[in-house]
Amino acid sequence: MAKIVFEGVGKTFPAKNKGRDKGPDKGEFTALDGIDLEIGAGEFVVVVGPSGCGKSTLLDLLGGLSRPTAGRILLDGEPVTGPGLDRGTVFQQYALLPWRTALGNVAFGLEATGVPRRQRTDRAREFLDIVGLAGFEDRHPHELSGGMRQRVAIARALAYDPDVLLMDEPFAALDAQTRESLQDELRRIWQRTGKTVVFITHGIEEAVYLGQKVAVMTSRPGRIKEVVPVTLGERGPGLQGEDLRSSPEFARYRHEIWTLLHDEVARAQQLEKEEATV
Incomplete structure:
Protein backbone atom coordinates (compact mmCIF):
# COMPACT_ATOMS: atom_id res chain seq x y z
CA MET A 1 0.00 0.00 0.00
CA ALA A 2 1.26 3.46 -0.90
CA LYS A 3 2.25 5.81 1.92
CA ILE A 4 0.44 8.80 0.38
CA VAL A 5 -2.38 8.74 -2.14
CA PHE A 6 -4.04 11.69 -3.89
CA GLU A 7 -7.37 10.56 -5.35
CA GLY A 8 -9.02 13.02 -7.75
CA VAL A 9 -7.99 15.95 -5.56
CA GLY A 10 -9.29 19.37 -6.52
CA LYS A 11 -9.12 22.75 -4.83
CA THR A 12 -11.04 25.92 -5.65
CA PHE A 13 -10.81 29.38 -4.11
CA PRO A 14 -13.11 32.41 -4.28
CA ALA A 15 -12.16 34.53 -7.27
CA LYS A 16 -10.90 38.00 -6.39
CA ASN A 17 -11.54 39.23 -9.90
CA LYS A 18 -12.89 38.02 -13.18
CA GLY A 19 -10.74 35.65 -15.15
CA ARG A 20 -10.68 32.59 -17.34
CA ASP A 21 -10.82 30.19 -14.41
CA LYS A 22 -13.87 31.78 -12.82
CA GLY A 23 -16.51 29.17 -12.02
CA PRO A 24 -19.98 29.48 -13.57
CA ASP A 25 -21.92 29.77 -10.32
CA LYS A 26 -19.85 30.74 -7.32
CA GLY A 27 -17.18 33.08 -8.62
CA GLU A 28 -14.38 30.59 -7.99
CA PHE A 29 -11.12 29.77 -9.65
CA THR A 30 -9.71 26.28 -9.77
CA ALA A 31 -6.19 25.88 -8.40
CA LEU A 32 -6.00 22.07 -8.61
CA ASP A 33 -8.09 19.70 -10.68
CA GLY A 34 -8.16 15.90 -10.57
CA ILE A 35 -4.79 15.29 -8.92
CA ASP A 36 -3.97 11.56 -8.85
CA LEU A 37 -0.60 10.67 -7.34
CA GLU A 38 0.83 7.82 -5.28
CA ILE A 39 3.97 8.10 -3.14
CA GLY A 40 5.58 5.07 -1.58
CA ALA A 41 7.02 4.86 1.92
CA GLY A 42 10.57 6.19 1.98
CA GLU A 43 10.35 7.75 -1.47
CA PHE A 44 11.74 11.17 -2.33
CA VAL A 45 9.24 12.80 -4.69
CA VAL A 46 9.80 16.25 -6.18
CA VAL A 47 6.96 18.34 -7.63
CA VAL A 48 7.77 20.91 -10.32
CA GLY A 49 5.55 23.18 -12.35
CA SER A 56 2.25 24.97 -2.64
CA THR A 57 -1.51 24.41 -2.47
CA LEU A 58 -0.86 20.71 -3.01
CA LEU A 59 1.59 20.68 -0.10
CA ASP A 60 -0.83 22.63 2.13
CA LEU A 61 -3.49 20.01 1.47
CA LEU A 62 -1.11 17.17 2.34
CA GLY A 63 -0.03 19.03 5.46
CA GLY A 64 -3.65 19.38 6.53
CA LEU A 65 -3.51 23.18 6.49
CA SER A 66 -6.34 23.26 3.98
CA ARG A 67 -9.07 20.85 2.86
CA PRO A 68 -9.66 19.71 -0.73
CA THR A 69 -12.92 20.72 -2.39
CA ALA A 70 -12.93 17.47 -4.37
CA GLY A 71 -11.36 14.06 -3.90
CA ARG A 72 -9.34 12.97 -0.90
CA ILE A 73 -5.78 12.49 0.36
CA LEU A 74 -4.84 9.31 2.20
CA LEU A 75 -1.88 8.89 4.52
CA ASP A 76 -1.28 5.28 5.54
CA GLY A 77 -4.77 4.55 4.27
CA GLU A 78 -6.46 7.20 6.45
CA PRO A 79 -7.90 10.48 5.12
CA VAL A 80 -5.91 13.62 5.91
CA THR A 81 -8.26 15.91 7.84
CA GLY A 82 -5.82 18.33 9.50
CA PRO A 83 -2.22 18.85 10.64
CA GLY A 84 -0.49 16.04 12.51
CA LEU A 85 2.82 15.05 14.06
CA ASP A 86 3.22 12.43 11.33
CA ARG A 87 4.16 15.30 8.97
CA GLY A 88 6.94 17.85 9.37
CA THR A 89 7.19 20.95 7.18
CA VAL A 90 10.13 23.07 6.06
CA PHE A 91 9.30 26.35 4.31
CA GLN A 92 11.35 28.71 2.15
CA GLN A 93 11.37 31.19 5.04
CA TYR A 94 13.08 29.68 8.06
CA ALA A 95 10.43 30.79 10.59
CA LEU A 96 12.89 30.49 13.48
CA LEU A 97 12.22 32.16 16.81
CA PRO A 98 14.84 34.95 17.00
CA TRP A 99 15.08 34.93 20.79
CA ARG A 100 15.87 31.22 20.92
CA THR A 101 19.19 29.55 20.19
CA ALA A 102 19.56 26.90 17.50
CA LEU A 103 19.13 24.28 20.23
CA GLY A 104 16.05 26.06 21.58
CA ASN A 105 14.47 26.30 18.15
CA VAL A 106 14.91 22.60 17.46
CA ALA A 107 13.58 21.75 20.93
CA PHE A 108 10.54 24.00 20.49
CA GLY A 109 8.39 21.42 18.69
CA LEU A 110 9.33 18.79 21.24
CA GLU A 111 8.13 21.05 24.07
CA ALA A 112 4.70 21.26 22.45
CA THR A 113 4.45 17.46 22.40
CA GLY A 114 5.35 17.12 26.07
CA VAL A 115 8.84 15.62 25.75
CA PRO A 116 10.75 15.99 29.07
CA ARG A 117 13.41 18.74 29.16
CA ARG A 118 16.52 16.52 29.29
CA GLN A 119 15.20 14.21 26.58
CA ARG A 120 14.29 17.05 24.23
CA THR A 121 17.68 18.71 24.76
CA ASP A 122 19.46 15.47 23.91
CA ARG A 123 17.25 14.96 20.89
CA ALA A 124 17.75 18.53 19.67
CA ARG A 125 21.53 18.09 19.94
CA GLU A 126 21.30 14.82 18.04
CA PHE A 127 19.47 16.40 15.11
CA LEU A 128 21.67 19.47 15.00
CA ASP A 129 24.55 17.03 14.67
CA ILE A 130 22.72 15.19 11.86
CA VAL A 131 22.40 18.43 9.87
CA GLY A 132 26.04 19.34 10.49
CA LEU A 133 25.58 22.01 13.17
CA ALA A 134 27.32 20.41 16.13
CA GLY A 135 29.05 23.24 18.00
CA PHE A 136 26.48 25.85 16.97
CA GLU A 137 23.83 24.91 19.54
CA ASP A 138 24.09 28.21 21.43
CA ARG A 139 23.99 30.53 18.40
CA HIS A 140 20.91 32.67 17.78
CA PRO A 141 19.45 32.91 14.26
CA HIS A 142 21.04 36.30 13.58
CA GLU A 143 24.43 34.74 14.25
CA LEU A 144 23.91 32.05 11.59
CA SER A 145 24.14 32.19 7.79
CA GLY A 146 21.06 31.57 5.66
CA GLY A 147 22.14 28.03 4.94
CA MET A 148 22.75 27.33 8.63
CA ARG A 149 19.34 28.72 9.55
CA GLN A 150 17.72 26.41 7.03
CA ARG A 151 19.63 23.49 8.55
CA VAL A 152 18.13 24.44 11.92
CA ALA A 153 14.66 24.46 10.33
CA ILE A 154 15.28 20.99 8.87
CA ALA A 155 16.54 19.70 12.24
CA ARG A 156 13.43 21.13 13.93
CA ALA A 157 11.15 19.37 11.45
CA LEU A 158 12.97 16.06 11.92
CA ALA A 159 13.32 16.18 15.71
CA TYR A 160 9.86 14.90 16.56
CA ASP A 161 10.34 12.05 14.07
CA PRO A 162 7.56 12.61 11.50
CA ASP A 163 6.97 9.89 8.93
CA VAL A 164 6.71 12.44 6.12
CA LEU A 165 8.82 15.54 5.48
CA LEU A 166 7.14 18.29 3.43
CA MET A 167 9.47 20.88 1.90
CA ASP A 168 8.19 23.98 0.10
CA GLU A 169 11.06 25.44 -1.95
CA PRO A 170 13.33 25.37 1.12
CA PHE A 171 16.51 26.37 -0.74
CA ALA A 172 15.08 28.97 -3.12
CA ALA A 173 16.41 32.00 -1.20
CA LEU A 174 19.96 30.67 -0.91
CA ASP A 175 22.96 31.32 -3.15
CA ALA A 176 23.87 28.60 -5.66
CA GLN A 177 26.83 27.20 -3.72
CA THR A 178 24.91 26.97 -0.44
CA ARG A 179 21.91 25.49 -2.24
CA GLU A 180 23.98 22.70 -3.77
CA SER A 181 25.63 21.99 -0.43
CA LEU A 182 22.25 21.67 1.28
CA GLN A 183 20.95 19.47 -1.53
CA ASP A 184 23.82 17.08 -0.79
CA GLU A 185 23.06 17.33 2.94
CA LEU A 186 19.37 16.63 2.39
CA ARG A 187 20.09 13.57 0.29
CA ARG A 188 22.38 12.26 3.01
CA ILE A 189 19.75 12.88 5.70
CA TRP A 190 17.06 11.20 3.61
CA GLN A 191 19.25 8.14 3.03
CA ARG A 192 20.08 7.99 6.73
CA THR A 193 16.57 8.46 8.10
CA GLY A 194 14.43 6.77 5.43
CA LYS A 195 11.78 9.50 5.61
CA THR A 196 9.18 9.96 2.91
CA VAL A 197 9.93 13.37 1.37
CA VAL A 198 7.67 15.57 -0.78
CA PHE A 199 9.72 18.48 -2.11
CA ILE A 200 8.43 21.49 -4.07
CA THR A 201 10.77 23.40 -6.39
CA HIS A 202 10.94 25.57 -9.50
CA GLY A 203 14.39 24.22 -10.31
CA ILE A 204 14.65 21.43 -12.87
CA GLU A 205 18.23 20.55 -11.91
CA GLU A 206 17.29 20.47 -8.22
CA ALA A 207 14.36 18.18 -9.04
CA VAL A 208 16.52 15.74 -11.00
CA TYR A 209 19.30 15.75 -8.41
CA LEU A 210 17.03 15.09 -5.44
CA GLY A 211 14.03 13.15 -6.68
CA GLN A 212 13.49 9.45 -7.16
CA LYS A 213 10.35 10.60 -8.96
CA VAL A 214 9.61 14.02 -10.44
CA ALA A 215 5.93 14.91 -10.75
CA VAL A 216 5.48 17.55 -13.45
CA MET A 217 2.40 19.75 -13.08
CA THR A 218 0.47 21.60 -15.75
CA SER A 219 -0.30 25.31 -15.72
CA ARG A 220 -3.40 26.31 -13.76
CA PRO A 221 -5.59 24.50 -13.04
CA GLY A 222 -2.83 22.25 -11.77
CA ARG A 223 -2.91 18.63 -12.83
CA ILE A 224 -0.23 15.94 -12.86
CA LYS A 225 1.06 15.96 -16.43
CA GLU A 226 3.55 13.15 -15.98
CA VAL A 227 5.56 11.42 -13.27
CA VAL A 228 9.16 10.81 -14.34
CA PRO A 229 11.09 8.10 -12.47
CA VAL A 230 14.73 9.18 -12.01
CA THR A 231 17.49 6.61 -11.64
CA LEU A 232 20.98 8.05 -11.51
CA GLY A 233 23.54 5.32 -11.01
CA GLU A 234 21.65 4.09 -7.94
CA ARG A 235 22.79 7.37 -6.30
CA GLY A 236 25.59 5.51 -4.59
CA PRO A 237 28.57 7.14 -2.85
CA GLY A 238 30.71 6.90 -5.98
CA LEU A 239 28.55 9.33 -7.96
CA GLN A 240 27.79 12.50 -6.01
CA GLY A 241 27.78 16.28 -6.39
CA GLU A 242 29.28 17.64 -9.58
CA ASP A 243 30.04 14.15 -10.91
CA LEU A 244 26.35 13.33 -10.81
CA ARG A 245 25.17 16.70 -12.11
CA SER A 246 27.52 16.50 -15.10
CA SER A 247 26.65 12.93 -16.07
CA PRO A 248 24.90 12.14 -19.40
CA GLU A 249 22.03 10.55 -17.46
CA PHE A 250 21.46 13.78 -15.54
CA ALA A 251 21.41 15.82 -18.76
CA ARG A 252 18.89 13.42 -20.30
CA TYR A 253 16.48 13.69 -17.35
CA ARG A 254 16.90 17.46 -17.22
CA HIS A 255 15.99 17.74 -20.90
CA GLU A 256 13.00 15.41 -20.52
CA ILE A 257 11.54 17.45 -17.67
CA TRP A 258 12.35 20.77 -19.37
CA THR A 259 10.45 19.55 -22.45
CA LEU A 260 7.43 18.62 -20.32
CA LEU A 261 7.49 22.02 -18.59
CA HIS A 262 8.18 24.25 -21.58
CA ASP A 263 4.62 24.42 -22.95
CA GLU A 264 3.14 24.69 -19.45
CA VAL A 265 5.27 27.72 -18.61
CA ALA A 266 4.21 29.36 -21.88
CA ARG A 267 0.54 28.69 -21.08
CA ALA A 268 0.94 30.09 -17.57
CA GLN A 269 2.49 33.27 -18.93
CA GLN A 270 -0.30 33.66 -21.49
CA LEU A 271 -2.92 33.18 -18.77
CA GLU A 272 -1.30 35.90 -16.66
CA LYS A 273 -1.41 38.29 -19.62
CA GLU A 274 -5.08 37.54 -20.29
CA GLU A 275 -6.05 38.01 -16.65
CA ALA A 276 -4.12 41.27 -16.46
CA THR A 277 -6.23 42.70 -19.28
CA VAL A 278 -9.61 41.66 -17.80
Whole structure:
Protein backbone atom coordinates (compact mmCIF):
# COMPACT_ATOMS: atom_id res chain seq x y z
CA MET A 1 0.00 0.00 0.00
CA ALA A 2 1.26 3.46 -0.90
CA LYS A 3 2.25 5.81 1.92
CA ILE A 4 0.44 8.80 0.38
CA VAL A 5 -2.38 8.74 -2.14
CA PHE A 6 -4.04 11.69 -3.89
CA GLU A 7 -7.37 10.56 -5.35
CA GLY A 8 -9.02 13.02 -7.75
CA VAL A 9 -7.99 15.95 -5.56
CA GLY A 10 -9.29 19.37 -6.52
CA LYS A 11 -9.12 22.75 -4.83
CA THR A 12 -11.04 25.92 -5.65
CA PHE A 13 -10.81 29.38 -4.11
CA PRO A 14 -13.11 32.41 -4.28
CA ALA A 15 -12.16 34.53 -7.27
CA LYS A 16 -10.90 38.00 -6.39
CA ASN A 17 -11.54 39.23 -9.90
CA LYS A 18 -12.89 38.02 -13.18
CA GLY A 19 -10.74 35.65 -15.15
CA ARG A 20 -10.68 32.59 -17.34
CA ASP A 21 -10.82 30.19 -14.41
CA LYS A 22 -13.87 31.78 -12.82
CA GLY A 23 -16.51 29.17 -12.02
CA PRO A 24 -19.98 29.48 -13.57
CA ASP A 25 -21.92 29.77 -10.32
CA LYS A 26 -19.85 30.74 -7.32
CA GLY A 27 -17.18 33.08 -8.62
CA GLU A 28 -14.38 30.59 -7.99
CA PHE A 29 -11.12 29.77 -9.65
CA THR A 30 -9.71 26.28 -9.77
CA ALA A 31 -6.19 25.88 -8.40
CA LEU A 32 -6.00 22.07 -8.61
CA ASP A 33 -8.09 19.70 -10.68
CA GLY A 34 -8.16 15.90 -10.57
CA ILE A 35 -4.79 15.29 -8.92
CA ASP A 36 -3.97 11.56 -8.85
CA LEU A 37 -0.60 10.67 -7.34
CA GLU A 38 0.83 7.82 -5.28
CA ILE A 39 3.97 8.10 -3.14
CA GLY A 40 5.58 5.07 -1.58
CA ALA A 41 7.02 4.86 1.92
CA GLY A 42 10.57 6.19 1.98
CA GLU A 43 10.35 7.75 -1.47
CA PHE A 44 11.74 11.17 -2.33
CA VAL A 45 9.24 12.80 -4.69
CA VAL A 46 9.80 16.25 -6.18
CA VAL A 47 6.96 18.34 -7.63
CA VAL A 48 7.77 20.91 -10.32
CA GLY A 49 5.55 23.18 -12.35
CA PRO A 50 5.14 26.75 -13.60
CA SER A 51 4.42 29.61 -11.20
CA GLY A 52 0.82 29.61 -10.02
CA CYS A 53 0.15 25.97 -10.90
CA GLY A 54 -0.77 25.01 -7.32
CA LYS A 55 2.39 23.32 -6.06
CA SER A 56 2.25 24.97 -2.64
CA THR A 57 -1.51 24.41 -2.47
CA LEU A 58 -0.86 20.71 -3.01
CA LEU A 59 1.59 20.68 -0.10
CA ASP A 60 -0.83 22.63 2.13
CA LEU A 61 -3.49 20.01 1.47
CA LEU A 62 -1.11 17.17 2.34
CA GLY A 63 -0.03 19.03 5.46
CA GLY A 64 -3.65 19.38 6.53
CA LEU A 65 -3.51 23.18 6.49
CA SER A 66 -6.34 23.26 3.98
CA ARG A 67 -9.07 20.85 2.86
CA PRO A 68 -9.66 19.71 -0.73
CA THR A 69 -12.92 20.72 -2.39
CA ALA A 70 -12.93 17.47 -4.37
CA GLY A 71 -11.36 14.06 -3.90
CA ARG A 72 -9.34 12.97 -0.90
CA ILE A 73 -5.78 12.49 0.36
CA LEU A 74 -4.84 9.31 2.20
CA LEU A 75 -1.88 8.89 4.52
CA ASP A 76 -1.28 5.28 5.54
CA GLY A 77 -4.77 4.55 4.27
CA GLU A 78 -6.46 7.20 6.45
CA PRO A 79 -7.90 10.48 5.12
CA VAL A 80 -5.91 13.62 5.91
CA THR A 81 -8.26 15.91 7.84
CA GLY A 82 -5.82 18.33 9.50
CA PRO A 83 -2.22 18.85 10.64
CA GLY A 84 -0.49 16.04 12.51
CA LEU A 85 2.82 15.05 14.06
CA ASP A 86 3.22 12.43 11.33
CA ARG A 87 4.16 15.30 8.97
CA GLY A 88 6.94 17.85 9.37
CA THR A 89 7.19 20.95 7.18
CA VAL A 90 10.13 23.07 6.06
CA PHE A 91 9.30 26.35 4.31
CA GLN A 92 11.35 28.71 2.15
CA GLN A 93 11.37 31.19 5.04
CA TYR A 94 13.08 29.68 8.06
CA ALA A 95 10.43 30.79 10.59
CA LEU A 96 12.89 30.49 13.48
CA LEU A 97 12.22 32.16 16.81
CA PRO A 98 14.84 34.95 17.00
CA TRP A 99 15.08 34.93 20.79
CA ARG A 100 15.87 31.22 20.92
CA THR A 101 19.19 29.55 20.19
CA ALA A 102 19.56 26.90 17.50
CA LEU A 103 19.13 24.28 20.23
CA GLY A 104 16.05 26.06 21.58
CA ASN A 105 14.47 26.30 18.15
CA VAL A 106 14.91 22.60 17.46
CA ALA A 107 13.58 21.75 20.93
CA PHE A 108 10.54 24.00 20.49
CA GLY A 109 8.39 21.42 18.69
CA LEU A 110 9.33 18.79 21.24
CA GLU A 111 8.13 21.05 24.07
CA ALA A 112 4.70 21.26 22.45
CA THR A 113 4.45 17.46 22.40
CA GLY A 114 5.35 17.12 26.07
CA VAL A 115 8.84 15.62 25.75
CA PRO A 116 10.75 15.99 29.07
CA ARG A 117 13.41 18.74 29.16
CA ARG A 118 16.52 16.52 29.29
CA GLN A 119 15.20 14.21 26.58
CA ARG A 120 14.29 17.05 24.23
CA THR A 121 17.68 18.71 24.76
CA ASP A 122 19.46 15.47 23.91
CA ARG A 123 17.25 14.96 20.89
CA ALA A 124 17.75 18.53 19.67
CA ARG A 125 21.53 18.09 19.94
CA GLU A 126 21.30 14.82 18.04
CA PHE A 127 19.47 16.40 15.11
CA LEU A 128 21.67 19.47 15.00
CA ASP A 129 24.55 17.03 14.67
CA ILE A 130 22.72 15.19 11.86
CA VAL A 131 22.40 18.43 9.87
CA GLY A 132 26.04 19.34 10.49
CA LEU A 133 25.58 22.01 13.17
CA ALA A 134 27.32 20.41 16.13
CA GLY A 135 29.05 23.24 18.00
CA PHE A 136 26.48 25.85 16.97
CA GLU A 137 23.83 24.91 19.54
CA ASP A 138 24.09 28.21 21.43
CA ARG A 139 23.99 30.53 18.40
CA HIS A 140 20.91 32.67 17.78
CA PRO A 141 19.45 32.91 14.26
CA HIS A 142 21.04 36.30 13.58
CA GLU A 143 24.43 34.74 14.25
CA LEU A 144 23.91 32.05 11.59
CA SER A 145 24.14 32.19 7.79
CA GLY A 146 21.06 31.57 5.66
CA GLY A 147 22.14 28.03 4.94
CA MET A 148 22.75 27.33 8.63
CA ARG A 149 19.34 28.72 9.55
CA GLN A 150 17.72 26.41 7.03
CA ARG A 151 19.63 23.49 8.55
CA VAL A 152 18.13 24.44 11.92
CA ALA A 153 14.66 24.46 10.33
CA ILE A 154 15.28 20.99 8.87
CA ALA A 155 16.54 19.70 12.24
CA ARG A 156 13.43 21.13 13.93
CA ALA A 157 11.15 19.37 11.45
CA LEU A 158 12.97 16.06 11.92
CA ALA A 159 13.32 16.18 15.71
CA TYR A 160 9.86 14.90 16.56
CA ASP A 161 10.34 12.05 14.07
CA PRO A 162 7.56 12.61 11.50
CA ASP A 163 6.97 9.89 8.93
CA VAL A 164 6.71 12.44 6.12
CA LEU A 165 8.82 15.54 5.48
CA LEU A 166 7.14 18.29 3.43
CA MET A 167 9.47 20.88 1.90
CA ASP A 168 8.19 23.98 0.10
CA GLU A 169 11.06 25.44 -1.95
CA PRO A 170 13.33 25.37 1.12
CA PHE A 171 16.51 26.37 -0.74
CA ALA A 172 15.08 28.97 -3.12
CA ALA A 173 16.41 32.00 -1.20
CA LEU A 174 19.96 30.67 -0.91
CA ASP A 175 22.96 31.32 -3.15
CA ALA A 176 23.87 28.60 -5.66
CA GLN A 177 26.83 27.20 -3.72
CA THR A 178 24.91 26.97 -0.44
CA ARG A 179 21.91 25.49 -2.24
CA GLU A 180 23.98 22.70 -3.77
CA SER A 181 25.63 21.99 -0.43
CA LEU A 182 22.25 21.67 1.28
CA GLN A 183 20.95 19.47 -1.53
CA ASP A 184 23.82 17.08 -0.79
CA GLU A 185 23.06 17.33 2.94
CA LEU A 186 19.37 16.63 2.39
CA ARG A 187 20.09 13.57 0.29
CA ARG A 188 22.38 12.26 3.01
CA ILE A 189 19.75 12.88 5.70
CA TRP A 190 17.06 11.20 3.61
CA GLN A 191 19.25 8.14 3.03
CA ARG A 192 20.08 7.99 6.73
CA THR A 193 16.57 8.46 8.10
CA GLY A 194 14.43 6.77 5.43
CA LYS A 195 11.78 9.50 5.61
CA THR A 196 9.18 9.96 2.91
CA VAL A 197 9.93 13.37 1.37
CA VAL A 198 7.67 15.57 -0.78
CA PHE A 199 9.72 18.48 -2.11
CA ILE A 200 8.43 21.49 -4.07
CA THR A 201 10.77 23.40 -6.39
CA HIS A 202 10.94 25.57 -9.50
CA GLY A 203 14.39 24.22 -10.31
CA ILE A 204 14.65 21.43 -12.87
CA GLU A 205 18.23 20.55 -11.91
CA GLU A 206 17.29 20.47 -8.22
CA ALA A 207 14.36 18.18 -9.04
CA VAL A 208 16.52 15.74 -11.00
CA TYR A 209 19.30 15.75 -8.41
CA LEU A 210 17.03 15.09 -5.44
CA GLY A 211 14.03 13.15 -6.68
CA GLN A 212 13.49 9.45 -7.16
CA LYS A 213 10.35 10.60 -8.96
CA VAL A 214 9.61 14.02 -10.44
CA ALA A 215 5.93 14.91 -10.75
CA VAL A 216 5.48 17.55 -13.45
CA MET A 217 2.40 19.75 -13.08
CA THR A 218 0.47 21.60 -15.75
CA SER A 219 -0.30 25.31 -15.72
CA ARG A 220 -3.40 26.31 -13.76
CA PRO A 221 -5.59 24.50 -13.04
CA GLY A 222 -2.83 22.25 -11.77
CA ARG A 223 -2.91 18.63 -12.83
CA ILE A 224 -0.23 15.94 -12.86
CA LYS A 225 1.06 15.96 -16.43
CA GLU A 226 3.55 13.15 -15.98
CA VAL A 227 5.56 11.42 -13.27
CA VAL A 228 9.16 10.81 -14.34
CA PRO A 229 11.09 8.10 -12.47
CA VAL A 230 14.73 9.18 -12.01
CA THR A 231 17.49 6.61 -11.64
CA LEU A 232 20.98 8.05 -11.51
CA GLY A 233 23.54 5.32 -11.01
CA GLU A 234 21.65 4.09 -7.94
CA ARG A 235 22.79 7.37 -6.30
CA GLY A 236 25.59 5.51 -4.59
CA PRO A 237 28.57 7.14 -2.85
CA GLY A 238 30.71 6.90 -5.98
CA LEU A 239 28.55 9.33 -7.96
CA GLN A 240 27.79 12.50 -6.01
CA GLY A 241 27.78 16.28 -6.39
CA GLU A 242 29.28 17.64 -9.58
CA ASP A 243 30.04 14.15 -10.91
CA LEU A 244 26.35 13.33 -10.81
CA ARG A 245 25.17 16.70 -12.11
CA SER A 246 27.52 16.50 -15.10
CA SER A 247 26.65 12.93 -16.07
CA PRO A 248 24.90 12.14 -19.40
CA GLU A 249 22.03 10.55 -17.46
CA PHE A 250 21.46 13.78 -15.54
CA ALA A 251 21.41 15.82 -18.76
CA ARG A 252 18.89 13.42 -20.30
CA TYR A 253 16.48 13.69 -17.35
CA ARG A 254 16.90 17.46 -17.22
CA HIS A 255 15.99 17.74 -20.90
CA GLU A 256 13.00 15.41 -20.52
CA ILE A 257 11.54 17.45 -17.67
CA TRP A 258 12.35 20.77 -19.37
CA THR A 259 10.45 19.55 -22.45
CA LEU A 260 7.43 18.62 -20.32
CA LEU A 261 7.49 22.02 -18.59
CA HIS A 262 8.18 24.25 -21.58
CA ASP A 263 4.62 24.42 -22.95
CA GLU A 264 3.14 24.69 -19.45
CA VAL A 265 5.27 27.72 -18.61
CA ALA A 266 4.21 29.36 -21.88
CA ARG A 267 0.54 28.69 -21.08
CA ALA A 268 0.94 30.09 -17.57
CA GLN A 269 2.49 33.27 -18.93
CA GLN A 270 -0.30 33.66 -21.49
CA LEU A 271 -2.92 33.18 -18.77
CA GLU A 272 -1.30 35.90 -16.66
CA LYS A 273 -1.41 38.29 -19.62
CA GLU A 274 -5.08 37.54 -20.29
CA GLU A 275 -6.05 38.01 -16.65
CA ALA A 276 -4.12 41.27 -16.46
CA THR A 277 -6.23 42.70 -19.28
CA VAL A 278 -9.61 41.66 -17.80
